[in-house]
Amino acid sequence: MNIINIEHISKIYQVGSEEVHALADVSLRINKNEYVAIMGPSGSGKSTLMNMLGCLDTPTSGKYEFTGVNVSQMSDNELAKIRNKEIGFVFQTFNLLPRSDALHNVELPLIYAGIPSTERKERAAQALIDVGLGDRMHHKPNELSGGQRQRVAVARAIVTNPSIILADEPTGNLDSKTGEEIMLLFNEIYEKGNTIILVTHEEYIAEHAARIIRLKDGFIENDEIVASRYIPNFKSTQDN
Amino acid sequence: MRHFVFEVRESLMIALRAIRANKVRSVLTMLGIVIGITSVVLMTTAIKGIDNAFQSGISALGSDVLYIDKWAWFGNVDWWKLRNRRNINMDHYEKFKAQAKLPLAVAPVINSRQTIKYGDRRVESVFLNGSTSDYLATTNFTFDLGRFYSEIESSSSRYVAVLGSEVAKNLFPLGDALDKAIKIGGVNFKVVGVLAEQGSFILGSFNPDNQAFVPIGTIFKHFLGQSFGSITINVRAQTPALVEETKAEAEGIMRKIRGLSYHEENDFSINQQEGLMSNYNQVVGVIQVAGLFITGLALFVGAIGIMNIMFVSVKERTKEIGIRKAIGAKKRTILGQFIFESATICLLGGLIGLLLAILLSMMVEQFLPTSVQYDAVILAIVISLITGVVAGFAPAYTAAKMDPVEALRYE
Ligand SMILES: Nc1ncnc2c1ncn2[C@@H]1O[C@H](COP(=O)(O)OP(=O)(O)OP(=O)(O)O)[C@@H](O)[C@H]1O
Ligand SMILES: [Mg+2]
Numbered sequence: 001m002n003i004i005n006i007e008h009i010s011k012i013y014q015v016g017s018e019e020v021h022a023l024a025d026v027s028l029r030i031n032k033n034e035y036v037a038i039m040g041p042s043g044s045g046k047s048t049l050m051n052m053l054g055c056l057d058t059p060t061s062g063k064y065e066f067t068g069v070n071v072s073q074m075s076d077n078e079l080a081k082i083r084n085k086e087i088g089f090v091f092q093t094f095n096l097l098p099r100s101d102a103l104h105n106v107e108l109p110l111i112y113a114g115i116p117s118t119e120r121k122e123r124a125a126q127a128l129i130d131v132g133l134g135d136r137m138h139h140k141p142n143e144l145s146g147g148q149r150q151r152v153a154v155a156r157a158i159v160t161n162p163s164i165i166l167a168d169e170p171t172g173n174l175d176s177k178t179g180e181e182i183m184l185l186f187n188e189i190y191e192k193g194n195t196i197i198l199v200t201h202e203e204y205i206a207e208h209a210a211r212i213i214r215l216k217d218g219f220i221e222n223d224e225i226v227a228s229r230y231i232p233n234f235k236s237t238q239d240n
Numbered sequence: 241m242r243h244f245v246f247e248v249r250e251s252l253m254i255a256l257r258a259i260r261a262n263k264v265r266s267v268l269t270m271l272g273i274v275i276g277i278t279s280v281v282l283m284t285t286a287i288k289g290i291d292n293a294f295q296s297g298i299s300a301l302g303s304d305v306l307y308i309d310k311w312a313w314f315g316n317v318d319w320w321k322l323r324n325r326r327n328i329n330m331d332h333y334e335k336f337k338a339q340a341k342l343p344l345a346v347a348p349v350i351n352s353r354q355t356i357k358y359g360d361r362r363v364e365s366v367f368l369n370g371s372t373s374d375y376l377a378t379t380n381f382t383f384d385l386g387r388f389y390s391e392i393e394s395s396s397s398r399y400v401a402v403l404g405s406e407v408a409k410n411l412f413p414l415g416d417a418l419d420k421a422i423k424i425g426g427v428n429f430k431v432v433g434v435l436a437e438q439g440s441f442i443l444g445s446f447n448p449d450n451q452a453f454v455p456i457g458t459i460f461k462h463f464l465g466q467s468f469g470s471i472t473i474n475v476r477a478q479t480p481a482l483v484e485e486t487k488a489e490a491e492g493i494m495r496k497i498r499g500l501s502y503h504e505e506n507d508f509s510i511n512q513q514e515g516l517m518s519n520y521n522q523v524v525g526v527i528q529v530a531g532l533f534i535t536g537l538a539l540f541v542g543a544i545g546i547m548n549i550m551f552v553s554v555k556e557r558t559k560e561i562g563i564r565k566a567i568g569a570k571k572r573t574i575l576g577q578f579i580f581e582s583a584t585i586c587l588l589g590g591l592i593g594l595l596l597a598i599l600l601s602m603m604v605e606q607f608l609p610t611s612v613q614y615d616a617v618i619l620a621i622v623i624s625l626i627t628g629v630v631a632g633f634a635p636a637y638t639a640a641k642m643d644p645v646e647a648l649r650y651e
Contacts, residue, residue: 051645054566056565056566056644056645056648057644057645076570076571077570077571077572080565080568080569080570080571081568081570083565083566083567083568084567084568085568089566089567091648095559095562095563095566095648096563097560097563097564099257099258099261100257108564108567109567109568111246111247111250112247112564112567112568112569112570112573113568114243114246115246116246117246156567
């Protein structure tokens with residue numbers, strides 16, 4: 001089943017008198033339980049595409065169907081609802097609320113979903129346990145390491161059981177070993193049947209995905225299935 | 241609905257966290273509201289106090305009593321004209337009493353300021369009233385001790401006195417005034433009664449509890465010659481509804497007694513509590529308008545401070561707003577969050593202001609019979625909440641309509 005179906009999408013930014021075509025006539029389909037890496041040089045439109053896919057931004061033209069529903073004409077409130085229920089974001093800079101502890105950060109999407117307090121706390125705690133932070137629930141972001149912060153962000157992304165996880169350079173701010181731990185986490189999530197789209201600069205990160213889309217100057221240059229994707233194993237990240 | 245409750249609770253937590261994270265700034269911002277609310281509460285409390293004092297004072301006068309006097313309490317008659325009026329004397333009173341049919345009671349009154357002594361205790365400048373036993377019926381007096389002087393005592397000008405509660409308290413702290421011999425202006429009198437407390441009268445220095453009452457003859461004999469001073473004739477109507485008729489009759493009789501022809505104007509005034517009331521309302525009205533203006537200004541300045549700091553707060557938390565929007569916060573959720581925060585700051589400020597006002601009003605209570613009432617408390621809370629919502633709206637709206645992508649990019 002198609003989760004994402006975009007047809008002839010473009011995004012044009014007006015900078016002074018100049019038009020910047022961040023995305024130019026992009027069409028793309030992504031199915032359930034795909035693991036897609038989006039690559040490309042800086043300024044090629046990766047983040048713009050991610051924002052579009054995540055319903056954070058609307059295209060200048062073109063059609064976007066998300067789980068069969070046309071979202072390109074939706075109101076801000078409807079988009080907020082979709083982001084809340086169907087999409088989990090993981091950002092390069094973690095984007096956690098600095099004054100809230102890990103548990104509350106993970107609870108937040110459930111609060112906006114109107115889930116009652118006890119259920120909310122249980123689910124958030126479970127998500128934190130799933131990412132290996134059962135013993136850090138009441139730590140604030142500045143009391144956690146970079147890798148741990150990104151785990152909290154991943155827990156926040158999966159706690160609502162979204163249709164897709166969108167990660168924009170999730171390992172960009174981490175050293176390679178910590179990055180590999182996060183990729184292990186994504187692998188687990190993928191193997192449970194989730195759909196993941198991640199943006200990266202690094203070939204070795206992209207090799208975790210089953211499909212790699214390469215962007216250049218706002219259009220898709222290459223879109224290929226990875227013959228044998230790299231499957232990280234638990235041991236390789238837990239040896240010291 | 242459940243949604244809403246969660247969002248409110250979340251908003252409260254965010255607000256409290258934000259306030260705690262910026263303690264100094266929050267306190268400084270609150271200061272304006274604290275001052276505003278303190279002045280609102282003190283203002284209402286003070287006005288209430290003035291009102292209480294005046295009402296209890298004026299009720300001692302009685303709404304159905306007319307005071308026929310040489311002097312007008314209010315109005316636009318020139319002072320020198322009043323000055324040149326003939327005095328009202330006991331002869332006028334006798335004739336008036338004989339002719340008037342409508343009044344419930346008629347009593348002549350003349351006043352003098354005297355010092356009253358008992359042993360080595362003394363009260364200076366007591367308002368001494370000379371009248372007849374009918375005077376009692378023109379008042380609503382109740383007694384702590386004893387009685388008013390009798391008709392015989394009054395007609396034969398016996399040396400008997402009735403004391404106001406404050407005079408009695410000062411002379412007889414033990415409350416054993418009855419039958420004691422006191423000296424009024426050096427003359428011996430016997431105390432036959434003590435009045436119950438009436439409450440203080442705010443306008444002027446007149447205090448109804450700082451009075452004494454003696455037969456009118458003793459005043460003429462010892463404290464001023466009968467030819468000096470003009471008496472007042474107190475006339476009580478049978479019912480408040482009959483006040484106007486009684487007044488009309490009194491005017492006719494007085495004109496006849498004074499021998500005025502139809503083209504001459506009255507050379508006396510018929511005063512009424514009502515005149516006092518409308519005069520009072522004017523005074524209080526001015527105080528209220530001035531108070532409203534001052535407190536309004538204080539609150540306005542406070543509100544601008546809040547608005548300013550909320551704009552700063554929204555700007556600083558742009559990234560947070562982006563994060564919240566990315567994970568599903570709707571516009572109205574963000575709007576609510578910041579309005580809630582501003583209302584919380586204002587409410588805290590309001591509560592502090594209220595506390596301050598309660599402490600200050602304890603000082604005011606020394607002068608005015610008043611205290612902070614429920615309605616002032618509710619007023620303070622409602623006003624601070626409204627201020628918070630109004631001041632927070634514009635900043636909250638800017639936050640709510642932020643573009644999530646832009647907000648997330650903000651550093
Ligand atoms: N708000 C904006 N206003 C104007 N131009 C923009 C805006 N956002 C992005 N662009 C332009 O759109 C193009 C694509 O930007 P985008 O952020 O998608 O690139 P990217 O592939 O994510 O790059 P990077 O790898 O550096 O993150 C760039 O040329 C950028 O300058
Ligand atoms: Mg980017």
